[in-house]
Amino acid sequence: MSWATPDDFLLSTSLATYLEKKVVVMLQDGRKLLGLLRSFDQFANVVLEGACERVIVSDIYCDVPLGLYVTRGENVVLIGELDLGKEELPHHMTSVSEADIRKAQKAEKDATDLKGTMRKRMEFLDFD
Amino acid sequence: LFFSYFKDLVGREVTVELKNDLAIRGTLHSVDQYLNIKLENTRVVDQDKYPHMLSVRNCFIRGSVVRYVQLPPEGVDIELLHDATRREARGG
Numbered sequence: 001m002s003w004a005t006p007d008d009f010l011l012s013t014s015l016a017t018y019l020e021k022k023v024v025v026m027l028q029d030g031r032k033l034l035g036l037l038r039s040f041d042q043f044a045n046v047v048l049e050g051a052c053e054r055v056i057v058s059d060i061y062c063d064v065p066l067g068l069y070v071t072r073g074e075n076v077v078l079i080g081e082l083d084l085g086k087e088e089l090p091h092h093m094t095s096v097s098e099a100d101i102r103k104a105q106k107a108e109k110d111a112t113d114l115k116g117t118m119r120k121r122m123e124f125l126d127f128d
Numbered sequence: 129l130f131f132s133y134f135k136d137l138v139g140r141e142v143t144v145e146l147k148n149d150l151a152i153r154g155t156l157h158s159v160d161q162y163l164n165i166k167l168e169n170t171r172v173v174d175q176d177k178y179p180h181m182l183s184v185r186n187c188f189i190r191g192s193v194v195r196y197v198q199l200p201p202e203g204v205d206i207e208l209l210h211d212a213t214r215r216e217a218r219g220g
Contacts, residue, residue: 013160015188024184028193030148032180044164044190056180077148077193080170080184 015040015079022082023048027075032056034082035069044073057104063095129216133209134159134197143173143198144189152187163191 018037025033025046032055035048051069096104138156144165145151151174154167166188172181 013158013164013166013188017186018188024180026148026150026180028148044188054180073190074192076190077146077150078152078187078189080181080187083183083185085183 015044015046018079018081022084024054024080024082025071026077026080027071028077029075033066033069033071034063035066037079041073044076044079046071046073046076046079055101055105057101057108129212130163131159131161133212134163134165137199140200142167142200144194145196145198146189146193147195148193152181152189154187157186160191163194165189165191165194165197 015037019040021037022034023037025035025048027033031053033048033051033053035051037046038049039047048069048071051066052063053066054063134156138158140156141153142156143151143153144167150172152167152170153173154170157166157168159165166186168186170181170184170187
């Protein structure tokens with residue numbers, strides 16, 4: 001990957017425009033990491049400084065601080081530039097401790113798993 | 129073929145649906161050979177379901193996670209695409 005000239009920024013999908021900016025990195029397993037984008041490469045491997053994982057379950061959220069993170073590009077779904085002037089979260093959301101959010105997350109996951117297995121059973125019956 | 133097709137669509141408003149069911153609307157800023165997409169003026173289609181993207185205005189989407197790219201119907205010259213595909217199929 002040749003180094004982008006200033007003209008290329010207008011047309012290329014280079015992540016260079018996000019360097020030193022606060023970004024949200026969404027991962028394939030559903031996690032969202034926020035942090036300062038320090039470095040990247042052509043595979044979308046990313047170095048985030050001051051990273052924290054924001055876990056959101058309906059009306060509650062929690063920020064888990066992680067420090068310096070190197071993320072492998074194949075797990076990256078999207079990288080979004082955070083606008084510091086805008087509200088990051090809806091006002092009705094409340095912050096809880098990590099233990100609480102993990103419990104809520106597990107409860108949500110169990111509910112969706114249950115829905116999935118029930119639907120499979122229903123589909124099976126429909127084919128009779 | 130699709131890389132050059134997307135290059136012609138730069139500047140249009142599109143909706144990108146990802147494999148994790150997230151749908152994002154935005155203006156196509158740029159695209160590359162892997163079909164990675166950069167969108168400007170990003171907004172999530174169903175905002176209440178995905179609150180974590182509220183302050184994201186521009187984003188980079190990895191090509192490998194895109195399920196569909198929904199295009200404005202007037203933006204598509206289907207005959208042109210059809211011809212180009214036939215040409216590619218013959219040549220390739």
